[in-house]
Amino acid sequence: MIDRFLESIVEDAALAWLQGLGYAVLHGPEIAAGMPGAERSDPSYRDAVLEGRLRQALVRLNPDPPAEALDDAFRKLTRTDARRWQDATPRRIRRWWTKEPVAD
Numbered sequence: 001m002i003d004r005f006l007e008s009i010v011e012d013a014a015l016a017w018l019q020g021l022g023y024a025v026l027h028g029p030e031i032a033a034g035m036p037g038a039e040r041s042d043p044s045y046r047d048a049v050l051e052g053r054l055r056q057a058l059v060r061l062n063p064d065p066p067a068e069a070l071d072d073a074f075r076k077l078t079r080t081d082a083r084r085w086q087d088a089t090p091r092r093i094r095r096w097w098t099k100e101p102v103a104d
Contacts, residue, residue, distance in 0.1 A: 049078055 019025045031039040031050070039050045054077065058070050 051078075054078070 015025050026037075028040075028045060029035070031037055032045075033040045033043040039052055040047050041051070051074075055070070055074060058073050062070065062073070
């Protein structure tokens with residue numbers, strides 16, 4: 001029996017699950033700033049979003065929008081407005097992105 005709840009146990013389980021779904025699992029040092037496969041810009045690992053991956057995902061999900069629309073979506077997803085995300089629900093998030101009226 002495990003005496004303590006360790007973050008590493010949850011992390012290892014989550015990574016194994018994601019890998020089983022077909023996601024590529026890379027470890028921090030492999031994508032650290034200054035490394036050949038760098039995806040991070042902050043050497044202290046404070047960047048919570050990998051900008052290149054998010055931008056690639058936006059293009060994959062929306063292949064033909066104008067560049068301004070992709071930049072706008074990127075800003076909306078990465079803006080840190082704590083009050084906004086405190087009240088985030090899937091319906092509200094959908095409304096923010098699509099501007100469609102969605103009843104709460």
